[in-house]
Amino acid sequence: MKFNPGILRPYDIRGEYGVDFDDEFARRLGAAVVAYKNAKQVIVARDMRPSSPVITQAVIDGITSAGADVIDIGEASTPFFYYTVINGPAPIGITITASHMGEEFNGFKICRNDAMTLGSMSGLSDIVPLIQQEPIPSSTRGTITKEDYRGKHTDFVIQQSGIKPGDISLRVAVEAAPMIDRELDTILRALKITRVDANYDIKFAFDADGDRLMVYDSVGKQIRADLFAGILALSLARGGAVIADLRASNGVTDYLKERGITLIPSKIGHTNIKQVMKEHEVIFAGETSGHMMFQSIKYSESTQLAVLMLLKIMTDEHKTIDELVAPMDTWSYSMEMNTPIEGWPDSVQPILEKVKQKYPDAKINEIDGLRVDYPDWWLLLRASGTEPVMRLIVEGKTKERMDEKIKEVQGFLK
Numbered sequence: 001m002k003f004n005p006g007i008l009r010p011y012d013i014r015g016e017y018g019v020d021f022d023d024e025f026a027r028r029l030g031a032a033v034v035a036y037k038n039a040k041q042v043i044v045a046r047d048m049r050p051s052s053p054v055i056t057q058a059v060i061d062g063i064t065s066a067g068a069d070v071i072d073i074g075e076a077s078t079p080f081f082y083y084t085v086i087n088g089p090a091p092i093g094i095t096i097t098a099s100h101m102g103e104e105f106n107g108f109k110i111c112r113n114d115a116m117t118l119g120s121m122s123g124l125s126d127i128v129p130l131i132q133q134e135p136i137p138s139s140t141r142g143t144i145t146k147e148d149y150r151g152k153h154t155d156f157v158i159q160q161s162g163i164k165p166g167d168i169s170l171r172v173a174v175e176a177a178p179m180i181d182r183e184l185d186t187i188l189r190a191l192k193i194t195r196v197d198a199n200y201d202i203k204f205a206f207d208a209d210g211d212r213l214m215v216y217d218s219v220g221k222q223i224r225a226d227l228f229a230g231i232l233a234l235s236l237a238r239g240g241a242v243i244a245d246l247r248a249s250n251g252v253t254d255y256l257k258e259r260g261i262t263l264i265p266s267k268i269g270h271t272n273i274k275q276v277m278k279e280h281e282v283i284f285a286g287e288t289s290g291h292m293m294f295q296s297i298k299y300s301e302s303t304q305l306a307v308l309m310l311l312k313i314m315t316d317e318h319k320t321i322d323e324l325v326a327p328m329d330t331w332s333y334s335m336e337m338n339t340p341i342e343g344w345p346d347s348v349q350p351i352l353e354k355v356k357q358k359y360p361d362a363k364i365n366e367i368d369g370l371r372v373d374y375p376d377w378w379l380l381l382r383a384s385g386t387e388p389v390m391r392l393i394v395e396g397k398t399k400e401r402m403d404e405k406i407k408e409v410q411g412f413l414k
Contacts, residue, residue, distance in 0.1 A: 001025050007107065008120040010385055011271045014098045014107035017051045023058040025131065030062025032130035033092055033110060041069045043085050043093030045076035047209050048179050051106050052096045059094055060144060067138025072146045075179045077210030078109060082300040083156065084149045085111045100207040115298035119271050154186050160296055161308035165192045168311050173200035180210040184304055202321050204307050212290035213303040217322050226252050227325040228310060229286020235313050236284045237261045243273050243285035246371055246380055247393055251330040267368040274299045332402040334394045339413045344388030351390065355381055355412050377401050379409055
């Protein structure tokens with residue numbers, strides 16, 4: 001069995017297929033998941049990668065040889081997979097995907113029916129010992145049933161949006177892999193929303209497994225995710241609470257606070273955010289990475305629901321996406337920059353301490369890396385969990401202030 005422990009990520013399992021893991025690993029993982037939850041049924045899905053069908057078959061073999069039944073939902077976006085696990089009869093599910101990584105990679109997202117995903121710090125440590133031992137086959141092999149939850153998923157997303165057929169007259173463009181496109185197209189058709197390739201009012205794009213959303217205005221300019229997440233937060237929270245992404249612009253967080261919305265801090269990463277959402281009964285969370293999570297779906301992602309909600313807000317407010325985000329787009333934001341460092345990961349903490357000492361009079365937040373705040377600028381410096389780089393964001397009240405501080409901080413990192 002090929003198994004590189006480095007494939008255990010904070011939110012999933014990902015690596016190069018045939019190099020970091022193989023079919024035997026996939027088979028044992030299937031059996032291990034059954035043992036972990038003492039599951040009688042497991043939901044299985046996959047993305048469109050060339051290797052996914054073969055890996056899926058190995059996972060299914062492991063599950064059924066352990067005596068559990070498989071509910072195979074076929075090709076599915078990650079949000080659709082989450083919906084099915086949350087609403088289906090099984091206590092746990094596995095989807096075969098490597099998210100936005102290249103075709104030579106693949107992996108596994110494991111989700112419980114309470115919508116919590118398993119990662120290197122949240123459940124996978126219990127599964128690894130089970131993978132490392134040869135599973136004992138059950139005396140009774142499980143069955144395989146193919147199920148189609150697409151109709152139920154479509155109805156659910158539409159019901160959550162509050163949109164009726166014909167409500168939306170906006171012209172919508174979509175850029176997505178065929179699997180993602182099919183799911184969203186079914187929803188848009190049901191609502192009689194017009195799809196176009198050009199002369200659109202708004203465009204939506206997705207990553208390979210459909211759990212990250214990108215938004216573009218009518219001239220093709222990308223709208224930052226913290227900005228359109230701010231629109232959703234304002235609409236959904238209505239004086240309640242939302243998660244404050246440490247990477248979000250002060251323009252967004254100030255705008256929300258001024259309107260009575262409580263911001264709950266959380267470590268970055270959707271597994272961490274889901275846990276905090278659950279603890280504080282938070283209504284909505286949007287990450288700058290494009291993950292959009294809703295309380296109404298047990299705190300899981302739904303890019304499809306985010307799309308419909310944005311269309312509804314644009315329609316109800318009679319405003320373009322640019323007009324909606326303009327009141328929040330008031331600071332100069334650097335986007336995330338990666339700086340290679342030597343001696344990773346041992347050098348990370350000394351670097352953070354060095355930067356912290358440079359700003360003794362700043363407001364300091366160390367919930368995830370180091371955030372340094374001043375009235376007219378701030379920085380966030382974090383280590384990558386998977387590669388030898390530091391991730392840096394700088395924002396200033398003016399572009400000149402931002403550029404000055406980027407140069408200053410990057411000098412510390414050399």
